Amino acid sequence: xxxxxxxxxxxxxxxxxxxxVVVFLILHLTGDPAALLLPPDATAEDIARFRTAMGFDxxxxxxxxxxxxxxxxxxxxxxxxxxxxxxxxxxERLPATFQLAGAGLLLALCLxxxxxxxxAVKRNSPVDYVSTVVALTGQAMPTFWLGIMLILVFSVRxxxxxxxxxxxxxxxxxxxxxxGLFTTARITRLTRSGMLEVMGQDYxxxxxxxxxxEQPVVWKHALKNASIPIITIVGIELGTLLGGSVITETIFxxxxxxxxxxxxxxxxxxxxxxxxxxxxxxxxxxxxxIVDVAYTWLDPRIRxx
Amino acid sequence: xxxxxxxxxxxxxxxxxxxxxxxxxxxxxxxxxxTALFGLAVVAVVILSAVGAPLVTxxxxxxxxxxxxxxxxxxxNAAGQAHVLGTDHLGRDILARIIYGSRVALVVGLSxxxxxxxxxxxxxxxxxxxxxxxxxxxxRLADIQLAFxxxxxxxxxxxxxxxxxxxIIVVIGVSSWVVYARVVRGEVLSIREREFVQAAIALGSRDxxxxxxxxxxxxxxxxxxxxxxxxxxxxxxxxxxxxxxLGVQPPTPTxxxxxxxxxxxxxxxxxxxxxxxxxxLVTVLGINLLGDGLRxxxxxxxxx
Numbered sequence: 001x002x003x004x005x006x007x008x009x010x011x012x013x014x015x016x017x018x019x020x021v022v023v024f025l026i027l028h029l030t031g032d033p034a035a036l037l038l039p040p041d042a043t044a045e046d047i048a049r050f051r052t053a054m055g056f057d058x059x060x061x062x063x064x065x066x067x068x069x070x071x072x073x074x075x076x077x078x079x080x081x082x083x084x085x086x087x088x089x090x091x092e093r094l095p096a097t098f099q100l101a102g103a104g105l106l107l108a109l110c111l112x113x114x115x116x117x118x119x120a121v122k123r124n125s126p127v128d129y130v131s132t133v134v135a136l137t138g139q140a141m142p143t144f145w146l147g148i149m150l151i152l153v154f155s156v157r158x159x160x161x162x163x164x165x166x167x168x169x170x171x172x173x174x175x176x177x178x179x180g181l182f183t184t185a186r187i188t189r190l191t192r193s194g195m196l197e198v199m200g201q202d203y204x205x206x207x208x209x210x211x212x213x214e215q216p217v218v219w220k221h222a223l224k225n226a227s228i229p230i231i232t233i234v235g236i237e238l239g240t241l242l243g244g245s246v247i248t249e250t251i252f253x254x255x256x257x258x259x260x261x262x263x264x265x266x267x268x269x270x271x272x273x274x275x276x277x278x279x280x281x282x283x284x285x286x287x288x289x290i291v292d293v294a295y296t297w298l299d300p301r302i303r304x305x
Numbered sequence: 306x307x308x309x310x311x312x313x314x315x316x317x318x319x320x321x322x323x324x325x326x327x328x329x330x331x332x333x334x335x336x337x338x339x340t341a342l343f344g345l346a347v348v349a350v351v352i353l354s355a356v357g358a359p360l361v362t363x364x365x366x367x368x369x370x371x372x373x374x375x376x377x378x379x380x381x382n383a384a385g386q387a388h389v390l391g392t393d394h395l396g397r398d399i400l401a402r403i404i405y406g407s408r409v410a411l412v413v414g415l416s417x418x419x420x421x422x423x424x425x426x427x428x429x430x431x432x433x434x435x436x437x438x439x440x441x442x443x444x445r446l447a448d449i450q451l452a453f454x455x456x457x458x459x460x461x462x463x464x465x466x467x468x469x470x471x472x473i474i475v476v477i478g479v480s481s482w483v484v485y486a487r488v489v490r491g492e493v494l495s496i497r498e499r500e501f502v503q504a505a506i507a508l509g510s511r512d513x514x515x516x517x518x519x520x521x522x523x524x525x526x527x528x529x530x531x532x533x534x535x536x537x538x539x540x541x542x543x544x545x546x547x548x549x550x551l552g553v554q555p556p557t558p559t560x561x562x563x564x565x566x567x568x569x570x571x572x573x574x575x576x577x578x579x580x581x582x583x584x585x586l587v588t589v590l591g592i593n594l595l596g597d598g599l600r601x602x603x604x605x606x607x608x609x
Contacts, residue, residue, distance in 0.1 A: 262460065
């Protein structure tokens with residue numbers, strides 16, 4: 001088990017290294033980072049002077065190593081717009097993004113797992129049909145449209161909930177529903193198919209034959225084994241949630257990393273863009289490592305691989 | 306009656322009609338699933354109306370008419386022509402813009418899926434067939450790709466390169482190969498061990514021939530299912546980019562761009578933002594149902 005975890009840790013480090021290369025390359029896509037970082041009306045001399053000052057004339061490998069050295073210390077340079085270290089700006093916004101993504105995930109798990117189980121246990125009943133139709137629609141609904149429709153109904157028409165900003169619980173509801181619906185739909189369908197598969201297995205029939213009543217069969221025997229694919233998907237969905245926060249935060253003016261990075265892209269504030277992309281990607285890698293550790297604990301078969 | 310040596314011979318009944326082509330069989334089986342049929346119908350309607358847009362609507366999607374701005378759904382102009390879904394803030398017919406907007410969605414969807422599909426197929430074949438260090442390399446590359454929130458990477462790269470149809474297609478295409486590669490690789494791992502592949506290798510076929518002639522055709526079915534479902538994802542991403550202003554630029558109508566326009570008029574003219582979103586929803590739902598149906602008829606074991 002120890003060697004498995006060590007191997008997994010080494011993989012995570014490799015992935016983070018790759019992430020840093022990609023984040024570095026964002027600035028070098030056009031071949032001239034100096035022109036990208038300066039305002040469009042900068043003169044050729046300005047650009048040349050800036051290029052030398054920033055070391056953009058050095059070989060790319062040298063520039064990358066300099067970037068990596070900074071990145072490891074959390075130094076991505078100063079925001080061109082706010083004059084503060086880019087990392088500080090991103091870190092300030094991180095709790096808001098975590099709150100939103102966490103609320104979205106919590107909502108998804110609380111709705112999806114019971115819905116999926118109910119769907120599987122009462123297969124082909126009206127409950128199953130309703131839950132399947134809702135899940136299929138939820139998977140097809142674009143986040144930004146859902147957000148706008150929720151604002152139209154609950155903020156503009158009914159005036160029940162605020163349409164923007166961060167504050168109390170009432171501010172969290174619409175963005176969390178918007179962000180969480182796709183994940184809810186996906187986990188519902190996965191729970192349903194996972195439960196159906198497990199419920200058809202021999203040990204479930206054995207348990208029933210022994211006279212175990214229906215409740216423990218479903219909640220103890222079946223759910224335990226059906227939960228393994230659910231945990232896998234939670235790891236993947238964390239990426240969906242962090243990515244989805246970019247759109248959701250923009251719609252609801254939620255002051256998180258996603259909104260910050262969209263604004264930074266439009267302001268050509270690339271140090272902030274790099275810091276934000278790097279931090280969100282690292283978060284995803286870290287959380288998935290945790291998920292994998294949780295795995296070895298839940299599923300002993302992995303421990304001995 | 307059994308032959309004397311005890312080995313019974315089974316005479317297979319010859320098919321009375323000439324053997325059906327595989328895709329005809331697939332279509333027939335697909336047609337038996339109502340949801341898949343619905344999906345197929347939606348996809349057919351979207352494609353046909355995109356191709357024949359000028360035949361479906363009399364209105365121009367770009368020409369502005371300030372006298373007709375923000376008219377409600379069902380409004381008739383002086384000539385008696387009905388704006389079924391109303392008009393936008395520049396007096397353009399919403400339905401016409403949705404129909405013409407489907408062209409961008411479909412072009413981006415098909416091209417990006419083709420790029421990522423071919424790329425992913427190639428990587429999956431190489432990774433699965435050769436294994437070892439090559440496999441390790443590509444699978445780590447896949448992990449790196451998946452570590453990025455897709456939409457954030459896309460807007461960062463398009464923000465740097467500038468929004469254009471070509472850039473959008475290339476960025477989405479190049480960064481969506483992982484799911485294809487993983488599925489194809491998984492198939493290849495099991496196909497590689499089958500007798501006919503081992504026989505081809507034993508007979509001295511070169512690797513390239515084995516992969517292209519024996520392995521690839523057998524990995525095609527799961528690839529097709531993934532491509533169908535991925536098309537839906539790409540259409541949503543294209544509209545998200547357009548929504549943020551990083552898609553195909555106005556005045557070309559895009560579903561995401563229409564939504565962004567409509568957001569401004571949310572309190573006064575609800576139809577601006579509502580209908581383009583419904584178009585995305587229905588299209589994506591249709592493609593997903595078709596993809597689910599294809600998976601269930603062609604390869605029920607596949608988990609995508």
